[in-house]
Amino acid sequence: MEIETLQQMAGQIRRDIVRMVHKAQSGHPGGSLGCTEYFVALYFEILRRKPVFEMDGHDEDLFFLSNGHISPVWYSTLARAGFFPVEELATFRQIDSRLQGHPATHEGLEGIRVASGSLGQGLSVAIGAALAKKLNQDPHLVYVLMGDGEQQEGQIWEAAMFAAHHKVDNLIATIDVNGQQIDGPVKEVMDLQDLAAKWKAFGWQVLEMEGNDLGEVIRTLRLAKGLTQREQPIVILMKTEMGFGVDFMVGTHKWHGIAPNDEELQKALAQLPATLGDFPIV
Amino acid sequence: MKQYEILGHQDTRSGFGAGLLELGQKNPKVVALCADLTGSLKMDAFKAAFPERFFQTGIAEANMMGLAAGLTIGGLIPYTGTFANFSTGRVYDQIRQSIAYSGKNVKICASHAGLTLGEDGATHQILEDIGLMKMLPHLTVINPCDYNQTKAATLAIAEYEGPVYLRFGRPKVPIFIPEDTPFEIGKALLLREGKHVSLFATGHLVWPALQAAEILAKENISAEVINFHTIKPLDETALLQSVQKTKCAVSAEEHQLNGGLGESLAQCLSRQFPCPLEMVGIHDSFGESGKPEALMQKYGLTCDHIAEAARQAIIRKRNAKPKAFKVHPVSQ
Numbered sequence: 001m002e003i004e005t006l007q008q009m010a011g012q013i014r015r016d017i018v019r020m021v022h023k024a025q026s027g028h029p030g031g032s033l034g035c036t037e038y039f040v041a042l043y044f045e046i047l048r049r050k051p052v053f054e055m056d057g058h059d060e061d062l063f064f065l066s067n068g069h070i071s072p073v074w075y076s077t078l079a080r081a082g083f084f085p086v087e088e089l090a091t092f093r094q095i096d097s098r099l100q101g102h103p104a105t106h107e108g109l110e111g112i113r114v115a116s117g118s119l120g121q122g123l124s125v126a127i128g129a130a131l132a133k134k135l136n137q138d139p140h141l142v143y144v145l146m147g148d149g150e151q152q153e154g155q156i157w158e159a160a161m162f163a164a165h166h167k168v169d170n171l172i173a174t175i176d177v178n179g180q181q182i183d184g185p186v187k188e189v190m191d192l193q194d195l196a197a198k199w200k201a202f203g204w205q206v207l208e209m210e211g212n213d214l215g216e217v218i219r220t221l222r223l224a225k226g227l228t229q230r231e232q233p234i235v236i237l238m239k240t241e242m243g244f245g246v247d248f249m250v251g252t253h254k255w256h257g258i259a260p261n262d263e264e265l266q267k268a269l270a271q272l273p274a275t276l277g278d279f280p281i282v
Numbered sequence: 283m284k285q286y287e288i289l290g291h292q293d294t295r296s297g298f299g300a301g302l303l304e305l306g307q308k309n310p311k312v313v314a315l316c317a318d319l320t321g322s323l324k325m326d327a328f329k330a331a332f333p334e335r336f337f338q339t340g341i342a343e344a345n346m347m348g349l350a351a352g353l354t355i356g357g358l359i360p361y362t363g364t365f366a367n368f369s370t371g372r373v374y375d376q377i378r379q380s381i382a383y384s385g386k387n388v389k390i391c392a393s394h395a396g397l398t399l400g401e402d403g404a405t406h407q408i409l410e411d412i413g414l415m416k417m418l419p420h421l422t423v424i425n426p427c428d429y430n431q432t433k434a435a436t437l438a439i440a441e442y443e444g445p446v447y448l449r450f451g452r453p454k455v456p457i458f459i460p461e462d463t464p465f466e467i468g469k470a471l472l473l474r475e476g477k478h479v480s481l482f483a484t485g486h487l488v489w490p491a492l493q494a495a496e497i498l499a500k501e502n503i504s505a506e507v508i509n510f511h512t513i514k515p516l517d518e519t520a521l522l523q524s525v526q527k528t529k530c531a532v533s534a535e536e537h538q539l540n541g542g543l544g545e546s547l548a549q550c551l552s553r554q555f556p557c558p559l560e561m562v563g564i565h566d567s568f569g570e571s572g573k574p575e576a577l578m579q580k581y582g583l584t585c586d587h588i589a590e591a592a593r594q595a596i597i598r599k600r601n602a603k604p605k606a607f608k609v610h611p612v613s614q
Contacts, residue, residue: 056357064352105384113355114384121380124345128352128360131337135313136356155376158342162349166337 001044006214008275009080010040014245015272016076016089016279022265023281024093027101030255031147032073034178034211034240038145039077041217046225048140053083053110061140062129064114066122067147067176068102069257075099078111080276089279120153122146123173127163127233130171141228142171149181152190157202163233164203172224173204173235176211178242180253196237205232211240246271283475286492289457290429294450294486295393297429299324301436302361302391306332309359309440315350316363317343322452323363323393343368347376350388359440360388366395366449367408370415381445382418388445390415391436394452395425396536397564397581398486398574407569413541415447416514422467423514425449425535425543427488429457431511434465442467449485451536453574456489459509468512470520476506479592479599480524480531484510484543487534487562493585498592505592516546518554525557530599532591534562536583558598560591 001009013036021027043049047061054060065074072092079086084098091097098107102117114125126144133140150156163171175195183189192198199206205227209220217238224234242256243249246268260268305312306328313335316325320338329336339346343364350360362369369392370377381388392411399407416423422444426432432450439446446467463471473488474495483491488509495505506524510517525531531551533544544561551559564581578584 055355057355058357062355114351114386115379118375118379120344121348121376124348124376125352125355125380127345128349129355130352131349132353132356132358135335135358138356155344155348158340158345159348162339162342162345165340 003215006040006044009044010036010214011272012274012276013040013073013076013080015269015274017072018246018260018265018268018272019278019281020072020076020089020092021259023090025259026093027072027259028069028257029072029260030180030242030249030253031067031070031176031178033246033249034242034244035070035073035145035176036245037212037214037217038174038238039073041214041221042143043077043081045218046221047143051082055113057113057129058136059138059140062113062142064116064122064126064129064142064144065103066116066144067119067150068116071099071101071103074103083110086279090282119147119150120155123156123159126171126173127159127168130168131166133170141225144171144173146173146175148175148177148179148186148192148195149189151175151192151195160199160202160204167231168233169229169231171233172221172228173233174238175235176240177237178240180242180256182253182256184253199235203232205234207234207236209236209238211238212244286458286473289460291454292429292457293452293454294426294429294432295322295452296324297426297432298391298393298436298448298450299327301433303327303331305437305440306335311357311359312361312440313337313353313358314361314363315339315346317341317346317368319364322365323391325363343373344376347373348380351380351384351386354386354388361391362388363391363393365406366392366411367406370411370447371408374414378418382421385420386445387443389439389448390446391448393450395449396451396486397569397577397583398451398453398536400453400574400577401571403571404568409536409538409564409569410541411449412513412535412537412543413545416541416546420445421514422446422512423449424467424512425485426511427485427509428455428459430461430463431459431465434463435511438465438467451486455486458489458492465511468515468517470517471509471511472520473509474505474507476504476528478504478528479595480506480508480528481534481588481592482508482510482521482531482543482547483534484513486536487583487588490583490585491534491588494588494592497585497589503592503596510543513543513546516550518550521547521550522555525551525555530558530595532560532562532588532595534588537563539563539565558595560595562588562591
């Protein structure tokens with residue numbers, strides 16, 4: 001796709017995120033807005049995916065979201081990519097919805113292959129799926145996104161050790177380095193120190209990118225693809241601004257997990273022109 | 283009715299190892315993962331025969347559960363292997379979110395369950411695992427009683443689509459279930475017919491329950507013995523058919539009374555057919571180091587304890603009044 005088309009998509013997805021969280025008066029807008037370029041690049045440019053969702057994911061690339069609380073950006077992306085009707089976005093976090101607060105397979109939402117939300121588990125699942133691809137002689141790749149606060153979970157490092165030891169080289173992990181977590185800046189809550197050095201020391205190929213520069217995200221993901229099948233897992237440290245695209249939400253942990261009020265919604269939408277048509281609020 | 287007798291002695295974990303090897307030959311979708319306990323879990327033969335389908339995870343059980351969930355997404359059937367303690371309590375949230383809630387076809391295979399792990403002591407003797415696992419929606423919980431049944435269960439769960447917890451143990455115990463006995467998940471096995479009291483047992487306490495029935499027979503008490511190898515889903519039909527005949531029962535398990543087989547039976551009986559139920563199990567305490575036989579004696583998990591519980595159940599049935607309240611010695 002043309003970069004302008006992708007930019008329009010990103011703008012629409014940001015509108016969806018803010019409107020979904022406002023409608024539910026609950027959810028996580030900050031991290032969702034910060035990762036919008038990544039999702040657009042992945043689903044509209046990078047993933048080799050089938051048009052119809054199949055849980056087993058044979059002969060296609062797979063994506064797992066480990067930091068499940070940024071479900072709004074994933075749901076919007078999936079709907080805009082045609083996995084389910086855009087109208088369904090209005091049901092986010094409502095009773096009887098398939099769009100649970102955190103992603104789940106239980107209600108049969110197309111595009112979701114495992115529940116996530118309790119942090120630290122998605123990398124292990126993605127590695128398992130990558131092992132299955134190798135056993136099934138399926139040359140497609142597995143992608144996974146984690147948060148930076150999530151790096152504090154011990155299971156991440158169990159998984160990191162495993163993937164390097166077992167040469168899981170059909171996997172591209174990305175860490176959303178927005179420097180924020182619920183209780184404040186990551187540096188203050190529990191400093192990760194030199195994250196790139198940590199992953200290198202665990203035996204991974206480490207790349208870095210500016211996560212809110214759509215062109216750079218696409219280029220770096222393509223570069224990472226070119227580095228697969230070389231007996232080494234790959235991780236991209238993706239620098240983002242939490243809340244990117246909505247000026248008053250940028251760069252603060254305040255908007256990690258709260259919803260805008262009516263006035264804040266209007267202020268946010270004024271900065272995000274509708275490009276593809278908003279989902280109707282029912 | 284068939285008389286069950288000792289055919290030999292073997293550990294139930296070896297039944298798992300034999301079953302897994304056979305599965306490896308029969309079903310190319312079966313893969314195995316182990317967290318540094320390959321020998322203890324008897325997974326060596328599978329590992330040697332199918333090295334590309336075996337994954338050593340190191341001492342990292344949380345990751346192992348996540349890997350297993352991911353492997354199912356490619357259509358494979360992963361069997362995880364470690365001690366029961368590290369298969370459940372240590373990784374509860376991983377099982378809950380990535381496996382049970384996500385409906386993944388993972389077979390969680392757990393050895394060294396219960397007191398009979400022996401000398402390693404209470405840090406490793408989990409007595410809560412059945413309760414932890416049965417509380418999770420969609421999880422099937424199986425605790426076979428001997429080598430042959432464990433092998434049969436290992437094979438059977440591959441044919442079932444959904445997460446399973448398969449619990450077995452360390453010591454050599456009697457083999458008494460004939461090799462050709464079919465294993466049906468959720469279908470209790472009637473081992474001995476009786477009229478006066480029902481003995482419902484699982485795992486290592488099934489053979490002692492048969493021995494208890496022999497002891498009781500000498501006192502002209504006719505005890506029915508049913509092997510509840512599947513704790514969840516519970517075979518309520520087998521339970522109710524038996525107590526409608528005997529009007530009183532005993533549960534027996536190497537597990538806490540809280541959360542165990544007896545609790546599941548009591549829940550069904552209180553709804554459907556209230557009657558005296560005596561419970562042989564662990565009374566809210568941790569275990570300790572010792573020889574398995576000495577531990578089973580001290581914690582009240584022998585055939586004599588089951589027989590005494592049966593006598594109490596019959597007294598309660600006849601008198602229709604509760605026995606005097608007695609605190610179990612180990613829980614004080």
